[in-house]
Amino acid sequence: MRYALCPVNDTETVFMAVLEILKFPNPKLKKKSLPVEAIDDDLRRLVLNLAETMYAAPGVGLAAPQVGHSLRLAVIDVTPVAEKKNLLVLINPEIISAEGECTWDEGCLSVPDYNEDVKRKEKVVVRYQDLEGKVCEIAAEGLLAIALQHELDHLDGILFIDRISALKRALYRRKLQKEKKEKEKEKEKEGKKL
Numbered sequence: 001m002r003y004a005l006c007p008v009n010d011t012e013t014v015f016m017a018v019l020e021i022l023k024f025p026n027p028k029l030k031k032k033s034l035p036v037e038a039i040d041d042d043l044r045r046l047v048l049n050l051a052e053t054m055y056a057a058p059g060v061g062l063a064a065p066q067v068g069h070s071l072r073l074a075v076i077d078v079t080p081v082a083e084k085k086n087l088l089v090l091i092n093p094e095i096i097s098a099e100g101e102c103t104w105d106e107g108c109l110s111v112p113d114y115n116e117d118v119k120r121k122e123k124v125v126v127r128y129q130d131l132e133g134k135v136c137e138i139a140a141e142g143l144l145a146i147a148l149q150h151e152l153d154h155l156d157g158i159l160f161i162d163r164i165s166a167l168k169r170a171l172y173r174r175k176l177q178k179e180k181k182e183k184e185k186e187k188e189k190e191g192k193k194l
């Protein structure tokens with residue numbers, strides 16, 4: 001765990017925490033998230049911790065359900081690691097237009113050690129609220145457009161592996177089971193040591 005000091009508001013400074021990222025097949029990842037009702041200190045704290053967790057992973061996006069909060073909230077930063085941070089906080093985001101098609105090799109912090117081609121829209125426009133509650137729109141293409149679609153999917157309980165063929169998904173499940181069995185065998189061996 002890594003902590004950094006960061007202000008939540010004018011009077012309070014909190015310790016930021018790296019949160020546990022839920023992994024497939026955790027049922028919480030399948031739930032449809034609820035809209036954010038109030039942008040208060042609790043939400044600001046959650047945003048800071050989401051960002052901290054995303055940067056620590058490292059990843060280019062993280063949605064609230066991935067850390068166990070069933071809220072329509074996500075953070076994205078697609079700037080390369082060496083460059084200055086450019087955090088995008090998306091509250092109650094929705095895709096208002098999309099065009100074109102593309103295929104992108106995707107991965108997910110909740111689906112470790114697995115990448116697969118996913119069909120996505122090439123360009124999207126997303127409407128969302130920022131941390132001040134202001135309604136904003138962002139037009140995106142390339143990696144940012146993919147990240148937006150991927151994170152918004154999380155808010156509806158959809159993982160990228162739900163968008164690949166059933167055969168590929170079955171192979172992934174088999175790989176997971178095999179790894180689980182191997183881990184159990186290792187544990188058994190450990191248990192027999194004197």
Ligand code: ZN
Pocket residue numbers: 107108109110150154
């Ligand atoms: Zn993901």
